[in-house]
Amino acid sequence: MGVELEFEKPVIELKKKIKELREITEHANVDLTSEVEKLEARLKNLEDEIYLNLKPWDRVQIARHPQRPTTLDYVEHLFEGFFECHGDRYFGDDESIVGGVAIYKGLPVTIIGHQRGKDTKENIRRNFGMPHPEGYRKALRLMKQAEKFNRPVICFIDTKGAYPGKAAEERGQSEAIAKNLFEMAGLTVPTISIVIGEGGSGGALALGVTNHILMLENSTYSVISPEGAAALLWKDAGLAKRAAETMRITANDLKELGIIDEIIPEVKGGAHKDIAAQAKFIDQALKESLQQLLDIPKSEIVQHRYEKYRTIGSISFS
Secondary structure, three states: OOOOOHHHHHHHHHHHHHHHHHHHHHHOOOOOHHHHHHHHHHHHHHHHHHHOOOOHHHHHHHHOOOOOOOHHHHHHHHOEEEEEOOOOOOOOOOOOEEEEEEEEOOEEEEEEEEOOOOOHHHHHHOHHHOOOHHHHHHHHHHHHHHHHOOOOEEEEEEEOOOOOOHHHHHOOHHHHHHHHHHHHHOOOOOEEEEEEEEEEHHHHHOOOOOOEEEEEOOOEEEOOOHHHHHHHHHOOHHHHHHHHHHHOOEHHHHHHHOOOOEEEOOOOOOHHHOHHHHHHHHHHHHHHHHHHHHOOOHHHHHHHHHHHHHHOOOOOOO
16 A cells, blocks of 8 residues: 555545455455445545645645656656656766657657656655756756757656755756756747646746746645745744645645646546546646647747746736
8 A cells, every 4th residue: 555644544544444344245245235335435525525625735745745656757658759868968967857858749849857766765866856956957958959959848847946965055056056047038949847746946946937837736836845934934844734824835826826827637636546647637738738839939939938927926906
């Protein structure tokens, strides 16, 4: 069984009870069909009650689920002929960011995304999805290559934030992120970002200055983690749940604020429940978003991006 989230425990317990009754029916020659049907109906109502009324902290837990699909999971389901590129041509290759060229519905595109691991060994190799400056420089190299060959850029955001270690700072972490922000703002090809998990601080924004930002409904996107905000505001990281309630980091909040352009629905319980089904939801949203941007003349794509960010946070007085 996968990782149990706190708010899902009533659902999990009820599923265990249903499984036990089915085993009794099968092996003890006792007909408990009616009891199973009643519990299944109760389970459906319970799932609807829980999953349709998720609190911000519940969504944070789903976004952090260790089995939540990663960039490479979606690449496998959405694109053809993915050719991964490595290295920043300055220092080395950072495996917490993956990128390359692929085909999307017959169109060559450049794909860049944060990449977490699925187990401890892979998480260590990929630095838990927290990029070093060479990761951001690799991303920028691929963006400029995409611009040269007129390929749309599709980014997948999924990181707690950029790696804050001493070595990363010595190699220019802040400058690498700032350079990405500056260069992404002026790319002359369509750009799309999809927040698929956590989108934390400048580490996420370095792949997020795009024409369209799409976001899975149980993902989060914020300037700081709830734990970090709680530590700063109340000197207690244990108040992260309270911080999540006030920070407005969920997809619905960000859509209302005009920061993201579209919310991509998730399968019930979170994307990790059915990757193939989740990929179909992303595919539909990505196809529509890309078509809208391809209809914009190339000479206007930078202005389109400028107008998007110019209007974020605007207040209308009437």
